[in-house]
Amino acid sequence: MKKLRILLADDHIVMRSGLRALLDRQPNLEVVGESENGRETVALAASLKPDVVVMDVGMPILNGIEATQTIVTQCPTIAVVILSMHADESYVMRALKAGARGYLLKDSAAADLIGAIQAISQGKSFFSPKVSRILAEDYVRVLKQKGAVDTYDLLTSREREILQLLAEGKSNKEVATALNISPYTVETHRSHILQKLNLHNSAELVLYAVRKGIIS
Amino acid sequence: MTEKKLDTLVASPFQGRRQFGSRAALFAGFGTLLILMAIISIDSLYTLEAFETHNTQIRQDLLYREHTLEQVRTSVYESGDIMSDYTVIESDLHTRERLRTEFQSIHSETTALLKACIQSLPTDKRDSFQHLGEELERYWSRADPIFALRATEKKGLGHSALRSDVLSQYAEVLAITKEISAVNDDELKEADRRISETFAQFRRRLLMLAVIGFSFGLILATTTIVYAGRLEKRVEDKYEESLQAQRELKQLSKRLVEAEERERRAISRELHDEVGQCLSALLIDVDNLTEMSSEEGAFRQGLQKIKTLAENCVNEVRNMALLLRPSMLDDLGLVAALDWQAREVSKRTSMLVDTVDENVSENLPEEYKTCVYRIVQEALNNCSKHAYAKNVRVVVRQEPNYLRVSIEDDGKGFDASRVRGLGLVGMNERVSQLGGVLKVESDPARGTRLRVDLPLPNPSDDSGELSS
Numbered sequence: 078m079k080k081l082r083i084l085l086a087d088d089h090i091v092m093r094s095g096l097r098a099l100l101d102r103q104p105n106l107e108v109v110g111e112s113e114n115g116r117e118t119v120a121l122a123a124s125l126k127p128d129v130v131v132m133d134v135g136m137p138i139l140n141g142i143e144a145t146q147t148i149v150t151q152c153p154t155i156a157v158v159i160l161s162m163h164a165d166e167s168y169v170m171r172a173l174k175a176g177a178r179g180y181l182l183k184d185s186a187a188a189d190l191i192g193a194i195q196a197i198s199q200g201k202s203f204f205s206p207k208v209s210r211i212l213a214e215d216y217v218r219v220l221k222q223k224g225a226v227d228t229y230d231l232l233t234s235r236e237r238e239i240l241q242l243l244a245e246g247k248s249n250k251e252v253a254t255a256l257n258i259s260p261y262t263v264e265t266h267r268s269h270i271l272q273k274l275n276l277h278n279s280a281e282l283v284l285y286a287v288r289k290g291i292i293s
Numbered sequence: 294m295t296e297k298k299l300d301t302l303v304a305s306p307f308q309g310r311r312q313f314g315s316r317a318a319l320f321a322g323f324g325t326l327l328i329l330m331a332i333i334s335i336d337s338l339y340t341l342e343a344f345e346t347h348n349t350q351i352r353q354d355l356l357y358r359e360h361t362l363e364q365v366r367t368s369v370y371e372s373g374d375i376m377s378d379y380t381v382i383e384s385d386l387h388t389r390e391r392l393r394t395e396f397q398s399i400h401s402e403t404t405a406l407l408k409a410c411i412q413s414l415p416t417d418k419r420d421s422f423q424h425l426g427e428e429l430e431r432y433w434s435r436a437d438p439i440f441a442l443r444a445t446e447k448k449g450l451g452h453s454a455l456r457s458d459v460l461s462q463y464a465e466v467l468a469i470t471k472e473i474s475a476v477n478d479d480e481l482k483e484a485d486r487r488i489s490e491t492f493a494q495f496r497r498r499l500l501m502l503a504v505i506g507f508s509f510g511l512i513l514a515t516t517t518i519v520y521a522g523r524l525e526k527r528v529e530d531k532y533e534e535s536l537q538a539q540r541e542l543k544q545l546s547k548r549l550v551e552a553e554e555r556e557r558r559a560i561s562r563e564l565h566d567e568v569g570q571c572l573s574a575l576l577i578d579v580d581n582l583t584e585m586s587s588e589e590g591a592f593r594q595g596l597q598k599i600k601t602l603a604e605n606c607v608n609e610v611r612n613m614a615l616l617l618r619p620s621m622l623d624d625l626g627l628v629a630a631l632d633w634q635a636r637e638v639s640k641r642t643s644m645l646v647d648t649v650d651e652n653v654s655e656n657l658p659e660e661y662k663t664c665v666y667r668i669v670q671e672a673l674n675n676c677s678k679h680a681y682a683k684n685v686r687v688v689v690r691q692e693p694n695y696l697r698v699s700i701e702d703d704g705k706g707f708d709a710s711r712v713r714g715l716g717l718v719g720m721n722e723r724v725s726q727l728g729g730v731l732k733v734e735s736d737p738a739r740g741t742r743l744r745v746d747l748p749l750p751n752p753s754d755d756s757g758e759l760s761s
Contacts, residue, residue, distance in 0.1 A: 089570045089574065091570065091571060095574040095575075095578050096577060098581050099580065099581055099584075102581070134624065135565070135566060135624065142624070162565060162569050162570075162611055163611070165636070166636070167621055167629035167632050168629075171625050171629065183569075183570070183576075183607075184572070184604055184608075186573065187576060187577045215636060215640070218640065219639065219645075222645040223645060
């Protein structure tokens, strides 16, 4: 089986070497490059064409989120997983908007990184369990405080099914194939889902799914 | 500048005394001027009055003398007539007796009149009148023989001789009266001359006093103007100084705020990036070790313990760093930071914080982000601490040339016109540093609404690279 090629971006040498030690022990993974700032990462991603970029958020010159946006725009096949210190949804949201497929907390990187790399390289989304938990808790708490109705209840079972598939990172076409329906039908369902849940884009949809614990 | 301030501080009591001294001098000056003017007026009035009295006196005296002379002349004429009549009338004893009596009465009246006049005269002017008196006396005495003549004798020889004798004396007396009249006229002229002389003198004195008064007034006015000018200058200097001090204070407070923010960010970054990352790396290494080791039991347990400790440390450090200054503010911008804050406050307190952002740029200048963030932070703090609010709504809206922030709560409110806590003062300070306006509307039982308008530096650069 072909090894997954990985680019490691973090401005902290200690962090990089720790991650590298972790990844090097995996037989099916190969670290093809390391970078210590956003701009270098963008350049290396363009030249090395790795399968996965492991991206730190706080980096000099160009931060990880902006670098992610550039890389994903330039080369959509590269999957980016964000490594962050923050479990806060504003970071998660921004990472998703920038096009990252995975969001990991640094303190649980050792446990989750391997799984995350494998998931996102297959086109799925991945979030640290702690992040999912915090987002879900926040969501429930706000609903409670506001005394609002959970909009999830408004969705039909078909829509829920499609929501999950979309949130996992599947394209309209893939969903259509999986459910044996037309891609246009998927698109219609998708826009209904966004409308009912008061969401505006795929990133928000993914975030919603994480909050609801639909994906993790 | 500090030295200068110290100078003025030290100098002020002396300055106060000097000021008091010059004020006293001014009072004295104006007082003297008033007294001088009063003296001039009183003196002039007095002189004029004295002069008038003197003038009247002289004229009355002269008139009196002239009158007396006139009287004397009349008497002489009348007595001459009587004498003629007497010599002409031959019989009628009775008529002759009457004429003699008449003559006698004229004689005595005139003598008395002249005597009174001489008495009223000063001694040095008596001579001419005394001479007149003597001549008059001689005239009377010449007349006596005429009345002594018998009727028969009258037509005789002695008659014409006597008559010519009396007539010559008669002429003599009239001549003297004319002389005296002339002298009187001279005296009147002399008096007139003296009057005009006195007037001239008076005019000179008045002129001199006026000149003195005017000069004094001029000096006083000049002094006053100079003094007032100096005072004005000093007030201006003081005003300028206080303005300068105000500017410096403002500058200082701005720098303080900036320094505080800078320090916070530095410490936050240090904690987050250095300590936090090291701990995270430590965690990964511990995991790596755990993976690699084939041992079981105590060693693994030890590693697990280290891992738990390190995880706690990471959480602690992250919270500390966020508390000092949320990294979202620098990494993700104002809106993300406000959202995070709202979530954190909602989590910590019983308040539900809702944030709404309209059109807010991610590239707001650093000081605007910080300002708005800190104001919202302080406001939320107030809402939960003092207002016991249940719901708070934070709205940030960006317009082409200003940024508007409003924070509304449904708490118990307060009297905004009276209460002004330190928190509000601090907010106001931050806002005014950016040239903005902060308004607080609050009524007890109606909640509080805080509104901030910040002018944006460059409207056209709205979406540009402001965050460099």
